[in-house]
Amino acid sequence: MTCTAADILIDSLEDWGVEVVFGLPGDGINGIMDALRQRQDKVRFIQVRHEESAAFMACGYAKFTGKLGVCLATSGPGGIHLLNGLYDAKLDGQPVLAITGHHYHDLIDTHSQQDVNLDRLLADVAIYNTRVMGPAHAENVVNLACRTALGYRGVAHINFPVDLQDQVVGERSKRNVANHTSDVLAHRARLPAEDDIVRAAEVLNAGKKIAILCGQGALKCYRRAGRGCRKIRRTDHQGVAR
Numbered sequence: 001m002t003c004t005a006a007d008i009l010i011d012s013l014e015d016w017g018v019e020v021v022f023g024l025p026g027d028g029i030n031g032i033m034d035a036l037r038q039r040q041d042k043v044r045f046i047q048v049r050h051e052e053s054a055a056f057m058a059c060g061y062a063k064f065t066g067k068l069g070v071c072l073a074t075s076g077p078g079g080i081h082l083l084n085g086l087y088d089a090k091l092d093g094q095p096v097l098a099i100t101g102h103h104y105h106d107l108i109d110t111h112s113q114q115d116v117n118l119d120r121l122l123a124d125v126a127i128y129n130t131r132v133m134g135p136a137h138a139e140n141v142v143n144l145a146c147r148t149a150l151g152y153r154g155v156a157h158i159n160f161p162v163d164l165q166d167q168v169v170g171e172r173s174k175r176n177v178a179n180h181t182s183d184v185l186a187h188r189a190r191l192p193a194e195d196d197i198v199r200a201a202e203v204l205n206a207g208k209k210i211a212i213l214c215g216q217g218a219l220k221c222y223r224r225a226g227r228g229c230r231k232i233r234r235t236d237h238q239g240v241a242r
Helices: 005-015 027-038 051-065 083-092 135-152 194-206
Strands: 020-023 044-047 069-073 096-102 126-131 155-161
Touching: 005 027, 005 135, 005 155, 020 051, 027 044, 027 069, 027 096, 027 155, 051 069, 051 083, 051 096, 069 083, 083 096, 083 155, 096 135, 126 135, 135 155
Parallel strands: 020 044, 020 069, 069 096, 096 155, 126 155
Antiparallel strands: none
16 A cells, blocks of 8 residues: 555654644645545544634644644645634644645746745744655654644644645655654653752641642642642652652
8 A cells, every 4th residue: 555645644643642633625735635534533634614713723622632733724825814723822832733735846936826835924823834845754844843832832834735745655865764753752851959849848838728830741740639738748859759
């Protein structure tokens, strides 16, 4: 079975845990839509009535699940319509990946129909922004786009010329080493100084009614303590209570 660049795109998204894509079909993303059709049991496509809705839905999905939100739009006006929702994601610090189509690669910048350079248009809203240059390029940029959106909590954008979507994956350039990019998100291991931890514990333990405002990264680190406040214990550098 042949594997196209669009297949690589959707398979890579699946590797990153993407389960749903919001978008509106168009002839600039036919290859991507076919790849989604063949994987509809793994990645659900939710069709909207306007691309702006797709971007807002991807942002809302990211806000309420903590996962990567993904929206899909065709070339030209379709991609332009994503902007409002993508700026919502940028200003609210939400991980969203926008995928847009483009004209045939050999007709770009020739004033053809819907010949809009969306990678330039989305340069301000996206912290990672690129155009796919060929089938062997797809996996690398998808991994980087997903990692950047999740790691920096912002918008990533991939622009995909329509004819390249259907091209079969073949040889790589000599410097494009297979699996050069990873589909694993590394976890940071920053630890505060022990004196700071002890001082913070003393302040909290001295209080009677404790309220803690913590960042997104602490969502999975708390332990429920019923109705009371569990006394904070000192821990060593490996997180072992002592």
